[in-house]
Amino acid sequence: MIKENVWKTYTPAALQELEKINNAYKSCLDAGKTERECIKITVDQIEQKGYRNIEDIKNSREPVKSGDKIYAVCMDKSIAIFNIGKQPLENGMNILGAHIDSPRIDVKQNPLYENEELAYLDTHYYGGIKKYQWVTLPLALHGVIAKKDGTVTEVSIGEKEDDPVFVITDLLVHLAAKQMEKKANAVIEGEKLDLLFGSRPIEKDETLEKEEKEAVKANVMELLKKYYNMEEDDFVSAELEIVPAGRARDCGIDRSMILAYGQDDRVCAFTSLFAMLDVEEVDRTACCILVDKEEIGSVGATGMHSRFFENIVAELVALTSGESELKVRRTLQNSKMLSSDVSAAYDPMFAENFEKRSSAFFAKGLVFNKFTGSRGKNGSNDANAEYLAQIRNAMDQQNVAYQFAELGKVDAGGGGTIAYIMANYGMEVIDSGVAVLSMHAPWEVTSKADVYEAYKGYKAFLTEI
Numbered sequence: 001m002i003k004e005n006v007w008k009t010y011t012p013a014a015l016q017e018l019e020k021i022n023n024a025y026k027s028c029l030d031a032g033k034t035e036r037e038c039i040k041i042t043v044d045q046i047e048q049k050g051y052r053n054i055e056d057i058k059n060s061r062e063p064v065k066s067g068d069k070i071y072a073v074c075m076d077k078s079i080a081i082f083n084i085g086k087q088p089l090e091n092g093m094n095i096l097g098a099h100i101d102s103p104r105i106d107v108k109q110n111p112l113y114e115n116e117e118l119a120y121l122d123t124h125y126y127g128g129i130k131k132y133q134w135v136t137l138p139l140a141l142h143g144v145i146a147k148k149d150g151t152v153t154e155v156s157i158g159e160k161e162d163d164p165v166f167v168i169t170d171l172l173v174h175l176a177a178k179q180m181e182k183k184a185n186a187v188i189e190g191e192k193l194d195l196l197f198g199s200r201p202i203e204k205d206e207t208l209e210k211e212e213k214e215a216v217k218a219n220v221m222e223l224l225k226k227y228y229n230m231e232e233d234d235f236v237s238a239e240l241e242i243v244p245a246g247r248a249r250d251c252g253i254d255r256s257m258i259l260a261y262g263q264d265d266r267v268c269a270f271t272s273l274f275a276m277l278d279v280e281e282v283d284r285t286a287c288c289i290l291v292d293k294e295e296i297g298s299v300g301a302t303g304m305h306s307r308f309f310e311n312i313v314a315e316l317v318a319l320t321s322g323e324s325e326l327k328v329r330r331t332l333q334n335s336k337m338l339s340s341d342v343s344a345a346y347d348p349m350f351a352e353n354f355e356k357r358s359s360a361f362f363a364k365g366l367v368f369n370k371f372t373g374s375r376g377k378n379g380s381n382d383a384n385a386e387y388l389a390q391i392r393n394a395m396d397q398q399n400v401a402y403q404f405a406e407l408g409k410v411d412a413g414g415g416g417t418i419a420y421i422m423a424n425y426g427m428e429v430i431d432s433g434v435a436v437l438s439m440h441a442p443w444e445v446t447s448k449a450d451v452y453e454a455y456k457g458y459k460a461f462l463t464e465i
Contacts, residue, residue, distance in 0.1 A: 026248040317331060
């Protein structure tokens with residue numbers, strides 16, 4: 001356990017590897033701003049490393065053996081990745097789990113309207129956000145449009161240099177006297193988070209006598225038809241997400257940090273993925289699960305509460321040692337997991353909300369949380385002492401910098417992860433992750449050193465436990 005600022009400990013070779021990992025991480029952040037995009041990136045990378053879709057293995061009736069690399073995707077929004085180890089699956093797996101959804105603003109199903117010759121998209125925010133942080137920012141639109149004929153069109157507008165961007169407007173300060181008196185959670189209301197989408201009316205057809213009543217909306221639809229073959233009714237079966245436009249950037253004059261959207265929790269997801277890709281032969285089966293819907297309670301078919309992971313484990317058991325419900329239960333109960341989610345970094349600007357001795361700090365390495373929850377550990381998985389000792393040993397064996405922390409002062413608030421869900425199987429689980437400044441804001445900050453130590457820590461967990 002390295003307690004000093006870890007930047008002081010790096011050799012030139014380590015610094016070179018640190019930059020390599022962080023550059024790869026930034027590239028993933030740029031390409032993966034939605035769950036679907038993250039899954040696409042993940043599949044591309046793991047297939048290059050020899051991972052195969054479990055559906056192909058089932059169809060070929062091949063037995064699964066040690067050294068096989070397998071993955072399964074759920075609805076293009078969650079994925080489970082397995083590197084089969086030497087030990088039988090019944091002895092358990094070493095599981096890295098993280099979520100790939102992030103707070104954002106979603107487009108409603110009947111969104112497009114015109115008001116005083118301005119076109120808007122009606123929205124509904126997703127996850128815990130401070131609504132006032134999302135106004136007057138350049139925003140991008142990502143997602144898919146699914147048409148009745150079965151075709152699915154991908155949408156990404158606002159990321160390229162020559163793309164248009166979008167914005168949610170705010171009241172000018174000159175007229176904002178009453179607005180400024182409101183509490184922060186009411187300064188911008190949810191129904192005011194509508195996206196400004198266009199302002200140019202469609203060109204008048206000289207052959208028609210009457211002018212188009214909603215000419216701006218009509219022009220918007222003409223453009224959507226031109227570029228995406230989209231009719232207005234197709235909004236009903238579209239998933240469109242509004243996210244900050246722009247690339248992940250080095251932060252600080254020393255380039256020691258990263259400023260980017262969606263680092264909660266893609267900083268843990270992508271470092272977990274990198275660790276899986278760099279681990280070859282393992283004793284216990286290594287597993288990485290990247291899931292959706294954590295920010296709204298891990299619900300739905302693609303969230304951790306679904307049976308997707310359990311079902312895939314059952315499929316693996318059947319392919320390795322014959323189908324047995326008891327073997328599936330043993331596999332899950334004997335597994336050990338890092339529930340990887342971000343921690344609140346100590347912020348000197350808001351020191352009154354932290355208990356310093358129990359806070360996570362930048363450049364002190366991978367963060368472990370024995371428990372999360374709120375106030376009286378409500379909704380928390382509280383890891384066992386014996387498991388903590390195993391984790392400490394694994395990290396020290398690989399010279400990983402790590403720290404133990406809590407999420408702010410006891411009565412200040414709190415938060416939860418997917419840890420308690422997996423602990424329901426009887427497996428050992430502990431929360432771990434990377435310290436983040438401005439968590440859940442459109443732009444979050446991490447330390448490059450902590451990103452690197454997380455990658456090292458996840459590799460150590462897969463090989464040393």
